[in-house]
Amino acid sequence: MIDAPAPIPLAYLRTAPEPTLPAPIFSRGALAWMRENLFSSWSSSAMTLILLALCLWLIPPVVAWATINAIWLAPDGALCRAHQDGACWAFVAQKMDYFRYGSYPQSERWRVDLTEIVGAVLIVLLLWPRARRRDIGAGLFFVGFPVLAFFLLRGSDWLGLPVVDTVLWGGIFVSLLTALVGIVFSLPLGVLLALGRRSSLPVVKLASIIYIEFVRGVPFITVLFMANFMLPLFLPENWTPDRLLRPLIGTVLFAAAYMAEEVRGGLQSINKGQFEGAMALGLNFWRMMGLVILPQALTLVIPGIVNNFIGLFKDTTLVSVVGLLDFLATVENASKDTVWIGPTIAPTGYAFAALFYFVFCFAMSRYQAFMERRLAAGRRR
Amino acid sequence: MTAANIDAAVLTGGAMADSSQTSATSLLNDPRVRGYAYQALLVAALIGLVWSASHNAYVNMEARGIPMGFGFWDQTAGFDINQKLIPYSALSTYGQAFWVGLLNTALVGALGIALATPLGFAIGVARLSPNWILAKVAMVYVEIMRNTPLLLQLLFWYNAVLKALPNPRQSISLYDLALLNNRGLYVPRPVFGGGAGWIGLALVLGAAGALAYRLWARRRQELTGKQAPVAAIAALLCLGLPALAYFAAGRPIDFDLAHLAGYNLSGGVQIFPELAALVFGLVTYTSGFIAEIVRAGVLAVSSGQSEAASALGLHRGLTMRFVVIPQAMRLITPPLTSQYLNIVKNSSLAVFIGYPDLVQIFAGTVLNQTQAAVQVMAITMGVYLAISLAVAFALNIYNARQALKER
Numbered sequence: 001m002i003d004a005p006a007p008i009p010l011a012y013l014r015t016a017p018e019p020t021l022p023a024p025i026f027s028r029g030a031l032a033w034m035r036e037n038l039f040s041s042w043s044s045s046a047m048t049l050i051l052l053a054l055c056l057w058l059i060p061p062v063v064a065w066a067t068i069n070a071i072w073l074a075p076d077g078a079l080c081r082a083h084q085d086g087a088c089w090a091f092v093a094q095k096m097d098y099f100r101y102g103s104y105p106q107s108e109r110w111r112v113d114l115t116e117i118v119g120a121v122l123i124v125l126l127l128w129p130r131a132r133r134r135d136i137g138a139g140l141f142f143v144g145f146p147v148l149a150f151f152l153l154r155g156s157d158w159l160g161l162p163v164v165d166t167v168l169w170g171g172i173f174v175s176l177l178t179a180l181v182g183i184v185f186s187l188p189l190g191v192l193l194a195l196g197r198r199s200s201l202p203v204v205k206l207a208s209i210i211y212i213e214f215v216r217g218v219p220f221i222t223v224l225f226m227a228n229f230m231l232p233l234f235l236p237e238n239w240t241p242d243r244l245l246r247p248l249i250g251t252v253l254f255a256a257a258y259m260a261e262e263v264r265g266g267l268q269s270i271n272k273g274q275f276e277g278a279m280a281l282g283l284n285f286w287r288m289m290g291l292v293i294l295p296q297a298l299t300l301v302i303p304g305i306v307n308n309f310i311g312l313f314k315d316t317t318l319v320s321v322v323g324l325l326d327f328l329a330t331v332e333n334a335s336k337d338t339v340w341i342g343p344t345i346a347p348t349g350y351a352f353a354a355l356f357y358f359v360f361c362f363a364m365s366r367y368q369a370f371m372e373r374r375l376a377a378g379r380r381r
Numbered sequence: 382m383t384a385a386n387i388d389a390a391v392l393t394g395g396a397m398a399d400s401s402q403t404s405a406t407s408l409l410n411d412p413r414v415r416g417y418a419y420q421a422l423l424v425a426a427l428i429g430l431v432w433s434a435s436h437n438a439y440v441n442m443e444a445r446g447i448p449m450g451f452g453f454w455d456q457t458a459g460f461d462i463n464q465k466l467i468p469y470s471a472l473s474t475y476g477q478a479f480w481v482g483l484l485n486t487a488l489v490g491a492l493g494i495a496l497a498t499p500l501g502f503a504i505g506v507a508r509l510s511p512n513w514i515l516a517k518v519a520m521v522y523v524e525i526m527r528n529t530p531l532l533l534q535l536l537f538w539y540n541a542v543l544k545a546l547p548n549p550r551q552s553i554s555l556y557d558l559a560l561l562n563n564r565g566l567y568v569p570r571p572v573f574g575g576g577a578g579w580i581g582l583a584l585v586l587g588a589a590g591a592l593a594y595r596l597w598a599r600r601r602q603e604l605t606g607k608q609a610p611v612a613a614i615a616a617l618l619c620l621g622l623p624a625l626a627y628f629a630a631g632r633p634i635d636f637d638l639a640h641l642a643g644y645n646l647s648g649g650v651q652i653f654p655e656l657a658a659l660v661f662g663l664v665t666y667t668s669g670f671i672a673e674i675v676r677a678g679v680l681a682v683s684s685g686q687s688e689a690a691s692a693l694g695l696h697r698g699l700t701m702r703f704v705v706i707p708q709a710m711r712l713i714t715p716p717l718t719s720q721y722l723n724i725v726k727n728s729s730l731a732v733f734i735g736y737p738d739l740v741q742i743f744a745g746t747v748l749n750q751t752q753a754a755v756q757v758m759a760i761t762m763g764v765y766l767a768i769s770l771a772v773a774f775a776l777n778i779y780n781a782r783q784a785l786k787e788r
Contacts, residue, residue: 036511037511037512038513038514040511040512044511048512048514048515051515053502055514070725083629147582203423213773215770216766217727217765217766217769218762218766218769219765220726221730221740222744222758222765225744225761230438230755233435233755234437234438234755237444270591310528314530314531316530321733349535350540350541354529354537355534357529361527361528363578364529365527
């Protein structure tokens with residue numbers, strides 16, 4: 001028989017587990033993040049160091065140029081010419097009225113402000129996804145607002161508002177006006193062209209395709225030239241459109257072709273059953289389109305329309321080629337003012353213009369991304 | 382019964398067989414009849430529009446004494462152009478001015494496409510880099526370029542950067558080889574002596590040899606799996622052979638350096654600031670858009686593809702090059718082509734900084750001098766339209782070939 005082994009006397013018995021050691025220092029917190037995202041390999045580390053050096057070399061001088069070295073207050077260009085290492089914001093501050101209104105008469109500028117405020121409120125109502133009765137908002141924006149803006153900006157004798165000649169119009173408000181006119185009129189035209197391109201009637205289809213492809217194939221500048229030089233030739237002799245109206249017509253005709261392609265994309269993504277269902281209800285073509293198809297298709301292409309609008313807004317800078325005084329043209333003009341002229345004036349003006357366009361376009365592109373996500377969320381199953 | 386009605390009756394067959402009984406209302410409600418009616422209306426309206434427009438144009442042009450035909454094409458232009466790729470002087474004709482402008486547009490387009498493509502691809506891939514700071518820098522670049530107008534970028538490069546350079550007497554000198562000032566960049570101009578043709582021949586031979594070697598190396602790799610140093614050999618052939626020929630022929634190429642003569646520089650090749658500003662502006666602006674196209678294309682390739690490539694042991698660069706980008710190209714190519722067309726169309730912004738492109742010379746100066754607005758605009762738009770249609774046609778062929786082939 002074998003005795004059971006006697007229990008070995010233990011000097012130490014662990015009853016509780018050892019406390020867990022913290023993770024190695026390189027795999028937690030900021031260091032882990034840096035190792036993962038900045039120094040994951042030799043090449044990555046080299047890239048990080050080069051870019052860091054580049055940022056340190058580039059950013060502080062630019063910030064200093066725009067802030068601590070800049071001239072904020074000055075009556076004329078003398079101080080700015082003396083301090084060439086900084087921006088001349090005094091120039092922007094003094095020319096701000098010119099940048100905003102061009103040569104629009106001082107006493108009538110409230111009309112521009114009022115139009116801009118009304119337009120801004122309507123745009124917010126139109127673009128805010130949770131706003132109620134957006135049909136009313138759209139009607140006001142696409143029909144009421146253009147009429148109001150026309151009478152307010154141009155003036156009318158029986159409203160008691162003196163007529164302001166379009167030669168005096170200029171600045172930011174002309175840029176906004178061109179872009180808004182482009183959108184407001186090109187959207188319905190683009191919808192018609194898109195419907196035409198999808199039409200089963202061969203003549204309508206061919207005419208739409210020729211128009212769309214022609215306009216998309218030529219530069220905006222040539223369309224502007226055409227509207228400016230050729231439109232007066234094509235119209236009866238005694239009927240010359242206003243110098244502001246001609247580029248606006250060109251802008252609308254140009255933007256409509258691009259809008260048509262956006263809307264066509266929306267029409268194509270509507271399920272066939274929607275068309276068939278509408279027809280089964282006995283709706284005719286225009287009611288089917290207006291009540292069933294277009295509300296869905298246009299909602300789908302809101303991001304595309306906003307994208308078009310961003311492009312159009314940037315393209316409004318080109319209207320100065322036919323003599324309109326848009327915002328960028330006022331900046332160019334102002335920087336040639338002999339009171340201010342100096343080496344820092346042009347860069348300051350461009351920096352201000354860039355900031356203006358960037359804020360506008362970036363905000364719109366954020367909105368576009370937001371709408372894209374929102375629309376995609378509804379479609380995800 | 383009109384022709385359209387008979388047509389409709391034939392097309393609808395049985396339903397309209399007893400057309401004697403057909404009332405006017407049922408004809409009115411027949412979609413085919415209505416279709417024909419609408420189309421006839423549209424055609425009539427379009428013809429009326431075109432007719433009245435051309436009639437008005439005729440009357441107006443006659444009244445203002447504007448030339449009707451294309452006779453101006455062979456008239457003396459009387460203005461000079463600073464940048465020309467073909468011989469041109471103030472005594473040349475408007476027709477020759479057109480060709481100078483067209484070639485200048487083509488030059489800007491080619492330079493813009495050649496530079497914007499690699500930059501855009503690099504930035505697009507950089508935006509997806511695991512390196513945080515690289516991705517953020519690429520993002521900031523893309524957002525700034527895409528959200529400011531091209532014209533502003535052009536004016537910035539031209540007025541704020543290139544025009545702010547020192548005057549010719551204080552040129553920035555790069556080892557005396559190139560001089561940079563506010564009139565442009567002056568680079569050495571090669572002067573070919575006798576025997577320089579041998580160098581050209583050697584270059585052609587080298588390139589042909591490199592191509593043949595690449596073909597052979599690829600076939601061998603397919604058969605045996607052995608890789609060959611194609612890049613090194615090709616570089617040796619393309620650079621080494623001409624270099625040998627250069628020394629063998631007794632150094633027949635001289636370089637004419639730019640030097641100061643009076644207040645201006647003489648000699649060398651002058652790259653005008655207008656050209657440089659236009660190319661810079663187009664490249665920075667368009668590369669932002671190309672980067673977004675590339676990013677979207679790369680993201681659309683299923684992540685299983687890059688995971689499988691990692692599992693095979695390919696590192697990130699090789700995965701991109703051999704697995705992801707080739708598949709993404711199917712999505713990238715169509716929008717990339719439209720960006721190329723945008724570069725060509727946007728080169729018309731040359732008119733703002735005075736670069737002598739097609740629009741500036743032809744739709745600008747020639748139009749102003751001849752007053753022949755209709756003809757000049759028709760030719761200018763026709764050129765851009767022809768380019769767009771040709772590219773669209775080529776793209777359709779490419780798409781048909783690239784489409785996924787499924788059984």
